[in-house]
Amino acid sequence: MAGKIPPEFIDDLLTRVDIVDVIGARVQLRKAGKEFQARCPFHEEKTPSFTVSPAKQFYHCFGCGAHGTAIGFLMEHDGLPFREAIDELARLAGVEVPVEGGEQVRGPDHGPLFALLDEADGLFRRQLREHPQAARAIDYLKSRGLSGEIAARYGIGFAPGGGDFLLSRLGRTPERCRQLVDCGLIGEQDGRRYDRFRDRIIFPIRDRRGRVIGFGGRILGDGRPKYLNSPETPLFHKGRELYGLFEAQRGVRRGLERVLVVEGYLDVIALAQHGIDCAVATLGTATTADHLQRLSRTAPELVFCFDGDRAGRDAAWKALETTLPLASGSQPQRFLFLPEGEDPDTLVRKEGAEGFLARVERATPLSQFLFDQLTAQVDMTTIDGRARLAPLARPLIERVPAGVFRDLLEQRLSELVGLERRAPSSRRRTSRAPHQGALEQQRPSRTAWAIALLLNHPSLVTRVDELPTDWRRASNQGVGILVELLETIRQHPTLTKAALIERWRDHPHFDYLQRLSVHPFLRHVTEEGAGPEFDGALERLGAEVRKREWLRSLDDKLRARVGRDPDDPRAHRDDS
Numbered sequence: 001m002a003g004k005i006p007p008e009f010i011d012d013l014l015t016r017v018d019i020v021d022v023i024g025a026r027v028q029l030r031k032a033g034k035e036f037q038a039r040c041p042f043h044e045e046k047t048p049s050f051t052v053s054p055a056k057q058f059y060h061c062f063g064c065g066a067h068g069t070a071i072g073f074l075m076e077h078d079g080l081p082f083r084e085a086i087d088e089l090a091r092l093a094g095v096e097v098p099v100e101g102g103e104q105v106r107g108p109d110h111g112p113l114f115a116l117l118d119e120a121d122g123l124f125r126r127q128l129r130e131h132p133q134a135a136r137a138i139d140y141l142k143s144r145g146l147s148g149e150i151a152a153r154y155g156i157g158f159a160p161g162g163g164d165f166l167l168s169r170l171g172r173t174p175e176r177c178r179q180l181v182d183c184g185l186i187g188e189q190d191g192r193r194y195d196r197f198r199d200r201i202i203f204p205i206r207d208r209r210g211r212v213i214g215f216g217g218r219i220l221g222d223g224r225p226k227y228l229n230s231p232e233t234p235l236f237h238k239g240r241e242l243y244g245l246f247e248a249q250r251g252v253r254r255g256l257e258r259v260l261v262v263e264g265y266l267d268v269i270a271l272a273q274h275g276i277d278c279a280v281a282t283l284g285t286a287t288t289a290d291h292l293q294r295l296s297r298t299a300p301e302l303v304f305c306f307d308g309d310r311a312g313r314d315a316a317w318k319a320l321e322t323t324l325p326l327a328s329g330s331q332p333q334r335f336l337f338l339p340e341g342e343d344p345d346t347l348v349r350k351e352g353a354e355g356f357l358a359r360v361e362r363a364t365p366l367s368q369f370l371f372d373q374l375t376a377q378v379d380m381t382t383i384d385g386r387a388r389l390a391p392l393a394r395p396l397i398e399r400v401p402a403g404v405f406r407d408l409l410e411q412r413l414s415e416l417v418g419l420e421r422r423a424p425s426s427r428r429r430t431s432r433a434p435h436q437g438a439l440e441q442q443r444p445s446r447t448a449w450a451i452a453l454l455l456n457h458p459s460l461v462t463r464v465d466e467l468p469t470d471w472r473r474a475s476n477q478g479v480g481i482l483v484e485l486l487e488t489i490r491q492h493p494t495l496t497k498a499a500l501i502e503r504w505r506d507h508p509h510f511d512y513l514q515r516l517s518v519h520p521f522l523r524h525v526t527e528e529g530a531g532p533e534f535d536g537a538l539e540r541l542g543a544e545v546r547k548r549e550w551l552r553s554l555d556d557k558l559r560a561r562v563g564r565d566p567d568d569p570r571a572h573r574d575d576s
Contacts, residue, residue: 005086009098010071011492011499013086016093019057019070019498026077041077042066043300056456057498060518064300065330067518069498071505079209082505113183113235117212119170120185124157124202124215127165134158136220137201144266145349150273154203154247159217161199184214184230197228203265205229205236205283206246208294216243216265216283227264229284238283240290244268245280249298258301260336260360261287261319262344267305270345274353279305279344287319292326293511301332303363305344308337313373320369324396327366329405334363367409370396371416386417402445446544447478448516450537454485455497455517457530461489467535470542473549479541481509 020036023029029036029052040050040061049063060067068076074085090097128134128151137158141151159165167186171177177193180186187196200217207213214230230236243265260279262268271279278299282291287304295302304319306312316335323333336359338347348356364372374392379385393413400406444452454460464486472483488503489495495503501517504510525533 005083006098007503010086010502011495013089013093013095014057014070014496014499014502016095017070017089018054019059019073020052020054022070022089022092023052023059023073040064040066042298055496057496058501058517065296065515065518067514069502071502072514079207110234112179113233114211114213116170116176116179116185117183117214117235120166120215121155121157121204121212123166123169124159124197124204125155126157127160128156128158128202131158131160133160133199140201140220144270144345146269146273150269153272154244154269155212156269157202157204159195159197159200159202163194163198165198166195167193182233183235184233196230199223200228203243203269205241205243207235207241208246208249210246213241218265227284238285239288240294241283242280242291242294243283244272245294245298247272248278248280257299258303258360259295259299260344261291261295261302261304263305264343264345267344271348271356274348274356276348276353276356286315287322289322289326292323296326296331301334303334303336303360305336305338307343308340312337316369317373320366320373321396321399323366324399325401327405328401328403329408333366335366335369336360336363367412370409371412375416380416383418389413390417444516444519444521445476445478446537446541447474447476447482449521450534450541451478451482451485451513452516452519452522453525453530453534453537454482454489455500455513456522457527457534458489458493458495458497458500460531460534461486461493463531463535464538467538468542470545471538474541474545476541481513 020029023038024036027038027041027050029038030048032051034053034055036052036054037048038050038052039045039048040063042050042061043064043066045063050059050061050066052059058067058069059073066076070089071082071085074080074088075082078085078088080088086097128137141156146156166180167177171180171186171193177186181188181193185196186193188194197215197217199220201220203216203218204212205214205216214233214236216230217228219226219228229238232238242261247268248259258278260271260276262271262279262281264281268279268281271277280295282288292302304316306316306319316337320335327333338344338359342350344356347359351359371393374389374396377392378388380389390413397406397409397413400409472479485500488500492499497517501510501514504513507513
């Protein structure tokens with residue numbers, strides 16, 4: 001368990017605190033039957049689709065897909081790290097947080113680093129207003145069309161030239177100097193310490209809670225590098241952070257429908273200057289899976305903005321490859337390619353917000369960009385060319401999560417190649433009731449379905465002993481997880497859904513299990529119907545195992561027969 005906190009304590013903590021009280025202190029809830037409802041705090045909506053279940057101690061938004069336990073809510077809504085979320089719930093419950101082995105677990109205290117970065121942020125801002133050298137910075141910002149109001153909103157500052165502006169003001173003791181190094185504000189070379197940011201316009205980088213965790217700087221003049229970011233520190237990891245995310249979250253909650261992913265600080269700020277305050281920028285790195293995870297709950301749609309040249313399309317392709325494992329179709333992702341020589345900053349100043357947003361509306365959907373890029377690599381006018389398309393596309397499509405969106409990609413591939421494709425998952429659907437219709441495409445595999453049911457109804461564990469055990473021999477992905485879940489519930493029969501899921505927080509499949517626990521198909525399963533559904537999933541899984549084993553046995557017999565001497569009379573004996 002993260003932080004070496006005993007899992008039993010987390011189980012108990014989740015029974016002591018009521019998720020309704022935790023969320024209700026931050027979101028206005030109203031009773032709706034056995035549950036509570038609200039407008040989702042993670043996206044703008046007019047009709048409440050955010051539900052909180054006291055029985056399961058779990059929340060779920062049917063609009064944007066946000067879901068989790070009280071711990072997860074504090075992490076997502078308040079931006080708390082896992083340990084701080086535990087501490088907050090323990091404070092509410094009036095208990096101390098114990099640790100395994102009896103030693104008090106205390107993570108590193110980053111409070112002094114946050115305080116120092118905040119001091120530096122204040123100094124940089126004041127220099128933009130007061131320092132004699134700041135006129136060049138102000139003139140540059142004005143030349144980019146930025147107002148004083150937008151500069152203040154994004155906390156733009158100025159780092160004077162020379163090598164010891166911050167060092168001389170904030171590094172008056174050896175301990176403070178060490179902290180300045182730790183948070184990336186000063187560098188060291190040949191025993192000499194110096195300010196990392198010199199003669200630069202400064203852009204503070206904030207985390208989701210609005211705390212300064214690092215800085216970016218744009219050089220004034222022709223020096224190199226043109227843009228400089230804070231180095232990796234205990235607080236700042238460029239592969240996870242996004243410039244402007246804190247500000248964009250506010251815009252999204254006011255009703256904006258999308259987040260734009262752009263390449264630079266000034267792109268974000270220029271768009272905000274024109275009223276488009278939903279843009280974020282990566283920090284000198286390609287879009288990562290961590291970036292996408294952070295953005296997945298920020299807005300209903302993502303639009304990646306790239307230059308229209310070859311480098312821009314290469315960058316877009318890398319973003320697409322990163323996106324595929326998360327592309328379920330529930331959150332559309334599109335790609336906007338700008339005219340050559342333009343970036344969001346220059347284009348929005350030239351065309352205005354209306355013109356730029358018109359381009360955003362015409363942005364290319366992920367699926368179209370995928371197939372446009374692949375078909376450009378083959379000759380689609382010939383059979384041979386179309387045949388080459390399939391091996392190019394299939395490895396990419398296989399990275400997409402199973403579901404409707406992946407089925408549609410496979411269908412599109414079949415259309416392009418010129419092959420008639422069978423309906424997806426047709427063999428699975430033949431044994432199910434026809435009235436379920438299109439919802440069947442949403443139903444997960446038998447193993448995943450059993451896991452989803454068990455997470456929502458832990459009491460189903462009592463039914464397992466009455467069922468055949470053949471399913472345990474299945475090699476299907478997830479059987480090991482199912483077995484481990486069953487053992488956990490047997491050992492701790494009073495676990496709620498929330499506590500059961502929290503026990504998997506450090507597991508690589510934690511996010512997958514959370515998504516399974518709120519699978520859309522579960523809405524169509526009543527409390528009484530969960531048992532038969534669970535039995536059926538395990539029985540069908542066991543039947544598959546028996547069939548596979550019978551076929552393997554038959555194959556072994558045929559192989560043995562073929563291997564005999566044809567003149568041996570035993571080769572003609574009926575082995576059936």
